[in-house]
Amino acid sequence: MDFWSRLIAGTSLAPGGNKAASNNPEKRLARFKREYSQLLQLWRGASNLAKDHEAAENIRSSLQELTQILSDESRRPLPHPCITFASTKQIYIPVGKIATTSNSEPIIREGVALFATLIDSEEEDFVENDTFSKSLMNLLVRITGANSIRLGSDTEVEVVELSFNITTKIRLDPEILPAWFTATQHDDTTDSEQDQHEKFTGKTHKEDFPLFYLLIDYIHHEGRIGDFARTGLLYIIEAASNSMALEQWIVESDLATLMATGLGALYSQLSRKLVIDFPTGELPPILAFSDYEHPITTAEIVSSASLDFQGHMETFLSHLVFWQDVLNHCNSVEVKQTLLEHFQVIFLQQLLYPSLLESSDVDGGSSVAVLTYLRRILESLDHPDMIHLILHYLLALPDTTTTPSGTRASISAARKRKSMDLATMMATHIEPASTPALFNLVDLIQASLKSESQQTISVTLQLVSVILRRHHRYAVTTLLWTSQILAEGPQRTIGAHEKEMDFLLSLAGGVGGEDNFDEAYENHVKDSMSALESHPCSITLIAPKSAGGTSKFPGSQATIPGAPRDIRSHTLRPEDPMLKTLLGVLASFFTNSVETNLSLTGAVVDLATCGFMRIEGWLLPDPSKYIYIEEDEEAEDSYFMGIGDLIEIEEKEQMRALRKMRRTPNWAESQIPKFLTELNALVDQVSSYRSEIPRFDELLQQRRDAFQAASSNTATPIPIRQHPPRSSFESSSRSSSPPRKSGFDSLAQRIFPELATPSRSNSPRGRRSGQERSSSSGLSGGYGFATPTSSRNAAPPPQFPMGLETPSRDSSRAFSPSPLRGADTSQKHGVPASQAAAFAAVDQSILARKVGLPTPKGELSPIPFPNLRGSDPDSSKEGSVQGTDDSSISGAEGEKEQEQKLVTVSHMLTNVLVLQEFLLELAALVQVRAGLFGEVRYV
Known part of the structure; x- marks a missing residue:
């Protein structure tokens, strides 16, 4: 009916008088009073709303109607008699009681909506009213407590969003804080028999600021509800700088304890053993063209490509960043120091450092795990105090004792009491552990770099890179042995440079290659x-x-x-x-x-x-x-020159x-x-x-072209270079080797099959234009695929098929198949297709051979490159390569491979x-x- 009312202008199908009643303040107030009176009658007449579903539905409808009237009135011109009536009669008190005792989620949701509507009206000073705040917080605490009914996710979001709206108003107008926070004086002398742990966690102060604790309960949640809770808590902490009482209360509360233990709980959910891997089908090209093997995973050893692991890691890092946001928003030195002290004692000393100390390189990846976690932590943080605490402690830098920096004695005393309580709890409940003075991060890095595991070495080097790149000042006297440079000005000459x-x-250039490397x-x-x-x-x-000749940059x-x-x-x-x-x-x-x-x-x-x-x-x-x-310097006698x-x-x-x-x-x-x-x-x-x-330069150039094609977003098919046979290796009978498709042939077609066009047939050497090669340089800097989160270059396209059989790279031209082309097309370019296929098979055979490190000059080695050549250097190279496949490694060569690491x-x-x-x-x-x-x- 509302649809037809909007569709037909001036025509109302609703009962007569409803529209006029909405526009008339007196009629609107009468309707509001009638609905409110009906709500009270329904509530008083219902004995058990949990069982009387009809009464519960009628109450929900009445609450929804009241909320709709208030919402509609707040958007209309003054006067607003319904909002005034709600304030005068304090209708929020019975509404809060109805929602609290109903045990019905629909009624609770409508009650929360009515409170939110009154706050959003910004009239009658609801948000500054002590009675209103107590009634609302009583409702919110009861429905979110341990003994309340389980609320749906949508209702929980509305509850936390309402709490967030209150903190937003407190942030904009600190004068309304006393309505929500009451600094009650607690007599600590009467609590001598109280459990010290209960006193430490701040449970005796919970009733002073229930809104604060309601938000704390939701800061670990994901999605909108967690965002509302964390941002609202930031606003409260930011307001502490304007209230000495709130500042002292936060210092003595269990905010720091809950945040530190929550962070520790999320860290404990991360796997103790980890291997770095990539999802199936998403292996970067630079690893696909190597001897990369997917590491073995078990129920205990988790892959970094696992979605569950990535979810746990993201949750942990997001909460770590929340710590940083809290410190950035906090203008109170005392609150900051309390938070940082708990971060160090509870998280660093009791969780992070022990995990580093207990890591091992021989138990399936625990060193890889903890080193990766530490690297991700240092990459995610940029707050100087948090970075200092982590590196200062783990690197075992000397401590500096100072007096508290607070200017107000009462707050400093509160922080001292909190510190003493923290130390007492740690001494009572936590066993003493080793300290970095005996084994620090430098020792762990040096030991890990000497590991037999390539993954351990790789992740350790990545951690070293992060410390050098982002926190170099901490590495100068710890990771590195340095000497100070006393000379002023440059010392290197332009000739030496x-x-x-x-x-x-x-x-x-000595490495080789046919491309022009100027642009690279x-x-x-x-x-x-x-x-x-x-x-x-x-x-x-x-x-x-x-x-003054210097530059100072505060805050860094x-x-x-x-x-x-x-x-x-x-x-x-x-x-x-x-x-x-x-x-x-x-x-x-x-x-x-x-x-x-x-x-x-x-x-x-x-x-x-x-x-x-x-x-x-x-x-x-x-x-x-x-x-x-x-050099003979030019003799110049200036003594005989005149003054001119x-x-x-x-x-x-x-x-x-x-x-x-x-x-x-x-x-x-x-x-x-x-x-x-x-x-x-x-x-x-x-x-x-x-x-x-054999064919080293050709294979190297093919590999370079393959990387350029894989890294270019606008890659075009790689042109075919035709090389005449240079030795018996290439001219041997094709009958001895059946034609096989090369694993690297026509790479551009396999990566981008839709781009297989003859657009580059005019390029005799196959060099790509500057625009095509602009994104191809930088293997060490541009192909940084060491970890799944690396962002140095874009990941390869998902259609990168390693085993797809396509026409050979050395076939006539990289044309896509077409019935319009005859079978003799390849003959026009000098090399028959069958011979090109043989060349591709030979290249593939060479690529599969294994080699070790060359023997240094002056030393003799009986087998410098085992498994590469045959015993007869004058024999057909094709035959000799094929005669030394992997299955033929035995005897002396097999022992040599075990002694020396061989790669393809x-x-x-x-x-x-x-x-x-x-x-x-x-x-x-x-x-x-x-x-x-x-x-x-x-x-």
Whole structure:
């Protein structure tokens, strides 16, 4: 009927007079009084609403009608007699009693709606009325208590939303706080026989602020109800700065205890054993082109790809971020210190540190679990006080004792009592545990980096990266052995800088490849600029200086005593254990897992990103040890020049200084940092692979094209390069090897089958245009797929099929099948389709062979690359490769494989590309640092 009333203008099908009654305040009031009187009669006449369903439904309808009248009147012009009548007669008192005693969710929901309507009307000062607040809180406490009926989710949301609306009004007008909070003086001397734990948890103060505790009960919930509860609690804590009584009450309440124990409970729900994995069908391309194997999971060992685990992790991190929000909104120093004290004692000391201490690398992933959890915690937080508490405690930094910073003696005394109660409870109920003074986070990291598990090494390096990238000041005296740089100004000369850049770029070029790497290098330069400018330590170096010559940025450091001092220029010492460990992992680069190498290169880049970390001495040669070839300087005798030649003398001195800075120093072998030596050794190993592995350059280029196609959002089919047979390996009889589809052929068609068009047939070498290759650079920085939450690059498309059989990459052209094309299309391009299929089968066979690390120069090895070649080097290479498959490994070769870690050629090629991108990234970082931080001398 309402629909037809709105549809037909001026026509009402409702009973006559209803519309006029709504517009007439007197008639509206009469209707409201009549409905209210009927409600009271129904309530008094009903003996048991839980059983009398008809009476309960009539009461619900009456409450709904009253609420509708009030809501409609609040939107109409004044006067509002119904709202005034509700305030004068205090109708909310019987409405609260009806809802409280009804044990009927529909009646409770309508009663809550009526209270919400009165508050939203913002008239008659309902929200400031003590009687109104007591009646409402009595209702809310009774219906959400332990002995109440179970409310539906929708009703609970409405209850918490109503509570949130009240806190919003308190935040906007602190004068209404006394109506909801009463600071009652409690006589502690009469509670001598009371259980100390009961006193500690603040249960004696619950009746002072029931709204506060109602919100606390819902802060752990997910969805809208949790959002309302957490935000409302933030508003109350924010209001504590305007009320000394509320501030002291919060300090002595159990807010900090409930928050800390709740956080600990969520942390305890996380699995004790974890393996890092990816969902089926969503394996990143960089791992798909390696020897990656999905780790084994059991009922006890959980995969990081599990939806249940991800849900628990998200819930824990969201509550951790809520802690941070509370501290950000809290303007009371005393409340902050109370919260932080409980965070340290209950969560850090009793839960987080013991889990780190009890972790092991031999029990199926507990080290992986706790190191991953700690990394996620440090990534999620940015509040300096929370970061300080975590790292200060876990790294066993020295404590600094200070007096309380509160300015009001009563609040400081309250916090002291709370601290003493906390210490008493911990001593009574918790057994003493080990402290970081005996085994700290540095010990755990060093032990984990020497693990036999590649996953443990990978997640440990990721944790190190987070500490170096976000909290470098805590790593200077703990994770790293550093030396302070006392020299002022840049020490590296422009001549030395140019030689260093040439060296790094020549290493990248020595890896090989047919593409033009200029654009890839430019992308690395942009990434390095962004990383350097966003580093927390860089702001003091690149920000404009004030008149006094310094720049201060308040709020970036912890307010708790004991925080590390301002970071200064420093460099790594050669004997630094972390540097030696990184070099040890780098030495086995090509047999490492791809995840480990991505984490390793990321850690090295993060180590060199801080502007106060000088890279001379450990990454680049030490400027104080430069050696120059003696040059005959131009003899100039200025004593015989006249006074008029002083300008010319000064110019010559400047030119001499410029030439001196542009001299290229000689690098003695003993002066080259171990890091550069190791990088050079890796490039030499690539050369060894190139000389031993057939078609190495072609396979490497195919792998590069595959990554470019997988990473480009607008990838086009990869063109086909035709290579004539170069040896008997390629020209052997095809009958000995049946045609097989290559696992890497026509990769672009397999990733993006809808884009299989001959649009790039005009490209003789198959190089992609600049726009097509713009997103393809950066394996070490752009393919950061070490963890499921990594965000360095987009995940591969879901249609990435590893085993789909498609036409060979070395077939004539990457055309999609079409009945319009004849079978002889491939003959036009010089290589028959059958021969191209044979080439693809040969490539696949090579990729499946296993290799180890090349033998260093000067050493002899009977089997430098077992399982790669046949015993007769002059025999057909195709036959020799096929004759040494995995099933034929036995005897001496089988023992050799057990002694030396072997990986497939496919895995090794992926690591070669990771190395090349890492070298480009290092070169870009050195170049950007030189310009951004002024690290190069020109004169």
